[in-house]
């Protein structure tokens with residue numbers, strides 16, 4: 001076999017090192033949002049003769065898919081552990097959380113509770129990075145760690161504790 005001249009060997013080596021890796025198929029993740037707690041910071045139902053407690057339910061959107069829970073009636077502080085899971089191929093996953101107080105009859109339409117600390121926004125919306133586990137946007141934190149956020153500036157305030165994770 002003919003021996004490569006040093007310069008030719010160097011070119012072969014450089015080509016091998018610099019070669020682009022074979023494209024990987026996008027990896028699917030199951031992203032889960034768990035609502036651990038919802039607590040009324042405002043009086044969401046007007047009291048009449050006796051205290052009237054909130055009737056919470058939540059809507060969570062993960063990567064564009066929105067799901068609603070059932071209502072927990074007559075409690076201002078609940079620990080429902082509602083779980084929402086969505087399969088996605090995206091690294092960055094947009095998540096939004098809404099809380100409502102179910103109202104019927106004379107109370108009219110349901111109250112859209114304020115979970116967002118910013119004035120003019122009630123919905124909590126943020127981005128979850130499946131590569132780093134970081135949560136940024138309307139809420140900040142990390143994968144697997146409970147995040148507590150309270151609404152402000154828009155009345156009908158509530159506080160939420162939630163966890164985002166994926167596998």
Ligand SMILES: [Ca+2]
Pocket residue numbers: 044045046101102103107111
């Ligand atoms: Ca109400």
Ligand SMILES: [Ca+2]
Pocket residue numbers: 044045053054055101102103104107
């Ligand atoms: Ca109500």
Ligand SMILES: [Ca+2]
Pocket residue numbers: 114115116117118119120121122151152153154
């Ligand atoms: Ca707000």
